[in-house]
Amino acid sequence: MNLDLFIMNGYGLYVWSAFAFTLFNFLILYKVTSRQLVKEKAKFARKYESLNSDKVILAYKQSTNRTFVRTVADKI
Amino acid sequence: MLYIITEKTKKVLISPKFRNLIFVLFIIFLSVGLFEALILSPQDYLQSDSVRIMYVHVPSAWISLGIFSMIAFLSLGVIIFKNKNFVLISKSLAPSGFIFNLIALVTGSIWGKPTWGTWWAWDPRITSMLVLFLFYFLYLLSWKLFEKSKAVKISSYISIIGVINVPIIKYSVDWWATLHQPSSINVLSESTIHSSMLVPLFLMTAAFALFSMLIFLMKYNVELIKVKNKGLNRI
Numbered sequence: 001m002n003l004d005l006f007i008m009n010g011y012g013l014y015v016w017s018a019f020a021f022t023l024f025n026f027l028i029l030y031k032v033t034s035r036q037l038v039k040e041k042a043k044f045a046r047k048y049e050s051l052n053s054d055k056v057i058l059a060y061k062q063s064t065n066r067t068f069v070r071t072v073a074d075k076i
Numbered sequence: 077m078l079y080i081i082t083e084k085t086k087k088v089l090i091s092p093k094f095r096n097l098i099f100v101l102f103i104i105f106l107s108v109g110l111f112e113a114l115i116l117s118p119q120d121y122l123q124s125d126s127v128r129i130m131y132v133h134v135p136s137a138w139i140s141l142g143i144f145s146m147i148a149f150l151s152l153g154v155i156i157f158k159n160k161n162f163v164l165i166s167k168s169l170a171p172s173g174f175i176f177n178l179i180a181l182v183t184g185s186i187w188g189k190p191t192w193g194t195w196w197a198w199d200p201r202i203t204s205m206l207v208l209f210l211f212y213f214l215y216l217l218s219w220k221l222f223e224k225s226k227a228v229k230i231s232s233y234i235s236i237i238g239v240i241n242v243p244i245i246k247y248s249v250d251w252w253a254t255l256h257q258p259s260s261i262n263v264l265s266e267s268t269i270h271s272s273m274l275v276p277l278f279l280m281t282a283a284f285a286l287f288s289m290l291i292f293l294m295k296y297n298v299e300l301i302k303v304k305n306k307g308l309n310r311i
Contacts, residue, residue, distance in 0.1 A: 005115065008125035014190050015128045018183040019114070022132040026287060029175050033294045040301040047308045065304060067090050 045072040086161065090300060095293045098286055105283035112276035127273075129187040135281040137180035137205065139288055141242055143173030144208060147215070148239035151232035163228050164303070166235070167219060168295035172288040174212040181205055192255055200248040201256040204241055211238030 006012050048069060051059060059065050088094055113131035120127035150166040153159055184202065185195045196202070211234060218231040249256045260269040267274065 008128070009119070011124060011126040011128075011190055014126055014186050015114075018129040018132055018186045019110075021182055021186070022136070022179050025175050025179055029171065029291055030294075033171070033291055033298070036298045037294050037301075040298050040305065044301050044305055044308070047305055051308065059308060062304075062307075064086065064090065064300065065307075067087070068301060068304060071092055 041068070041072045044068055048072070086300075089293060089296050095290065095297075098290045098293065102283060102286035102290055105279055105286055109276060109279035109283045112279055116272075117276045118270075118272050123191060126187060126190045129183055130273075131276055131280045133180060133183040133187055134277060135284040136176045136183065138281060139284050140173050140177035140180055140208065140212075141245060143169050143176065143288065144212065144235065145239060145242055147173065148235040148242075151235040154228060154232050155236075164296060164299045165292075167231070168292050168299055169288075170212065170215055171295055172291040174209075174216060176284070176288065177205070177209045177212055181209060188255075197255055199255045200252040201245065201254055204245040204248050207241050208238065208245060211235070211241065214238075 006016070008015050048056070048059065048065075060069065109131070113128055117128065117131075119125050147166045147169055150162045150169075153162045154166070181202075184205070188197065189195050215231050215234045215238070218234060219227045221227075222230055248254060249258050261267045261274070261277075269277070
């Protein structure tokens with residue numbers, strides 16, 4: 001196995017830690033934002049579900065609501 | 077007119093298909109970019125393999141500066157036009173800008189150790205990047221501390237004042253004696269960096285830009301659903 005890629009002329013620790021730190025931050029930011037999105041969508045689905053039929057018609061008239069209803073359809 | 081543009085933009089921004097497309101593009105660019113940056117690109121004659129840190133450090137710095145400038149521009153729009161969508165867009169841009177600023181500072185510090193022999197120096201470029209980090213922090217903090225109408229105003233003023241720092245960061249290497257080298261990539265004149273290093277740098281920049289776009293889209297959806305949730309309460 002070629003270890004040059006890991007050792008990088010003695011700079012491997014610096015290079016790999018910089019790349020690892022970057023990708024770790026990407027992962028954390030993605031996870032946190034994704035969790036927030038799932039939470040808010042679930043809240044939206046619950047509220048939408050609790051509306052009576054007249055209010056559903058009223059809410060569905062808004063195009064943004066329609067898009068969100070489609071994305072949370074499996075939860076409603 | 078502004079309303080029509082805003083509504084059409086909003087439709088694209090909340091489309092899950094568009095978000096998936098950005099995610100796929102990000103994965104493609106990141107994979108190719110990492111392969112180029114870590115394997116194909118050559119060593120530097122002076123810095124050897126430590127130069128590879130540039131492929132994460134420089135794009136992060138560029139994107140954090142770009143995002144802050146965008147936030148400031150939108151905040152000006154918030155103050156002048158009172159456009160609520162601008163508020164949501166700038167608020168959704170801030171988290172990725174903040175993280176990219178953090179990555180630029182930390183990877184810069186990691187690069188500094190083998191290059192300059194120190195993790196940190198109060199150099200004009202590094203210090204001005206730290207100031208930008210504090211502005212990002214204050215911007216995000218203002219949304220946590222104040223109620224919405226107050227937070228809109230305070231965060232807008234923070235970004236407008238903070239944007240003064242952006243040209244200072246850009247020209248700090250020209251104005252003051254600094255450990256940083258002058259910029260190697262110039263828009264108006266020829267770049268002093270070889271194409272074998274320029275290609276991975278641009279690929280990584282594209283990947284990072286796509287990632288910030290992805291986070292922005294997700295965060296924008298979060299903020300918009302919060303607004304819509306309040307709207308459902310009022311029906």
